[in-house]
Amino acid sequence: MLVEQLINGVVLGSMYALIAQGYTLIFGVLDKLNFAHGEVFMLGGFVCLASIALGASLPVAILVAAIISGLLGLMIEFVGFRKFRSPDAHITAALSSFAIGLVIIDLSQKVWGAEPVALTLPGTLQTATVSIAGLNIVVLRLAILVISLLLMFVLYGVVVKTSLGRRIRAVAESPAKAALFGINVTRVNQQVFFIASAMSGLAGLALAVRTGYANTDVGFTFGLKALAIMAIGGMGDLRGALIGGLLVGVLEALAFQWGLGQLADVFVWLFMIVILLVRPAGLFGTLISKDVRA
C-alpha cells in the first residue's frame, strides 16, 4: 500500500537525515569529511545491544549510546583531525578517519562477529501498532520519526540561536577569524564532533531497534548514503541534510513499492547524479568556499 510505504520511507529518511546532519555539521565546520562517521552509526546499534543485554532499560540504553558515541567522536577528532588543521590536509584527514572507521569495524566484528546479531527489546515495543485513519502503523516507527525530527530541530535551534551555535558558525566561516574573536577553535571542534557523533550513534540505535538487528555492515552502507544525502542537500547545510535524507528515504520506499527494491541503491545514486547535474551545489548549497584568507 502506497501510503504505508511512504510512511516507511519517511521513517527511514529520518534516520538517514540524522546521520547526515552530523556528517554535514562536521563538514561545515572543519571542511573535511569524517569517513569514520558511518561506523559511529554502526556502533550505536551495538552499544544499545550491549546495554540491553546488561539489563538496561531502553531510555538508559539510548543515553549510554549517545554518550559513548559522543566520546567516540572526541577520539576521532583527536586522532583523525586535530593534527590535520591545514586546508591542504583534506586527504590526510580523510584517510586517517577512514582508517579509524576500519578499526572500529574490525574490533566490532571481533566482539560481535560479522553476522547480524538479534536485538530484541523486552515488551512489545518493537511490534506494537497503532491504527491511524485506517492504517496500522508500528508505534516504534512513529517514535523514531518524531524523536529524529525533534533532535534535528533542537540542533538547528542550537546552531542558529545559542552562543555555542554562534561559535560553531564562526569557526565554520573561518577558524582563523574565530580564534581572533577569542574562540577556542579546538574546543568548538570537539563540541561539534561530540554532538554529530551522538546523533549518528542514536540513528544507528534507531535502525537496530527498528530492524531488530545490530549489524557491523551498516556503517559502510549508511555512511555512503549519508554522503550522497549531503551532496544532494548541499554540503555543510543542515536543512539540506534533513530534506535530502527524507527524499532519499521516500525514494527507496517508492522503489520497493514499484517492485524495484533491488535497485533502490541505484535509484539513490542516480538521483544524486541528476540533482548535481542540475544544481552542482546541491539543493541548499551555495558552493561558497570557506574564507581562508584571514
Add this chain to the structure above:
Amino acid sequence: MDMAAQPILAVDGLRKSFRGLTALESVSLEVRRGEILGLMGPNGAGKSVFINVITGLYPSDGGAIRYCGRDVTALPSYVLARLGIARTYQNIRLLRRMTVLENVLVAIKDHASQPFRSLFVRNRSGGVAAAMALLEQFHLADKADRLAGTLAYGEARRLEIARALAGKPSLLFLDEPAAGMNERETEELAATIRTSHRLVEAIVIVEHDVAMMRGLSDRLVVMDSGRKIAEGNPADVLTQPNVVEAYLGTDGADD
C-alpha cells in the same frame, strides 16, 4: 602593589626574525594605564610585526612581554584575547556571513569556560543588551541584523573596533585603523577611538596619518628598521631629526 604605577604592558628586548631577516631588534617599550600610545614608522619598520608578536600571532625569538605584571610571552592569541588584550587588523576581519549583532555577541566574554551551559541559552538576553549598547555607542545599532559582509567600509571599521571591545579588554591595539579612509572618515574614526578610550585602560595605535597621531596620541613611539628610534610627547618626537630623516626616505607610502 601600586596598580597605577605599574605599566599595563611592559615589553623588554623583544626580538623577531624571519628566515634570518631581522624584523624586530630588541624592542622595549611600556604602555601606561590611561594613555593612547601612537606607534609610527616607515614601511618595514616592524610596527605590524611588533603588534603581531605581542598579540600572539607570531612567536617571539627572544625578549619578554609582561601584561599587568604577568608574563604572557608564549601565550596563544585566543588566551591573550581572554586576558584582555584585543586588537583590530589593517585589513578588516569580520565574520562576514554573520550579522553585525552576532559579530559582537561572539566576542563577548562569558562563553569561555562554560562548554555545556552555553547550550541552554543562559546569559543570552544579557549578552544581547550589552552588545546592543556597544553598537549604540558606535552608531551601528540600526544595522544590528545586517550581515557584516554588507557593511560600508567605515561601518565595518567601526564594527571591528566594537567587536574588539566586546570582550571588555583592558588594552586595545589598532593596526592602521585609518588605512584607505578619506579625511572625513578619518575624523569620524578619531571620534570613535576617543569613544573607545573611555572603555579601555590603554590604546596602542599603529598609523601613518601624522595629523591624526598628533591629535590623538598622549605619547608617540617611532620605529625604524626594527628598532625604536624615538619616544616622547608627539610635538617633540615629530621634530626630532632622526624621525624626520626616517620619514623623508619613504615619505609615508602606504603598504
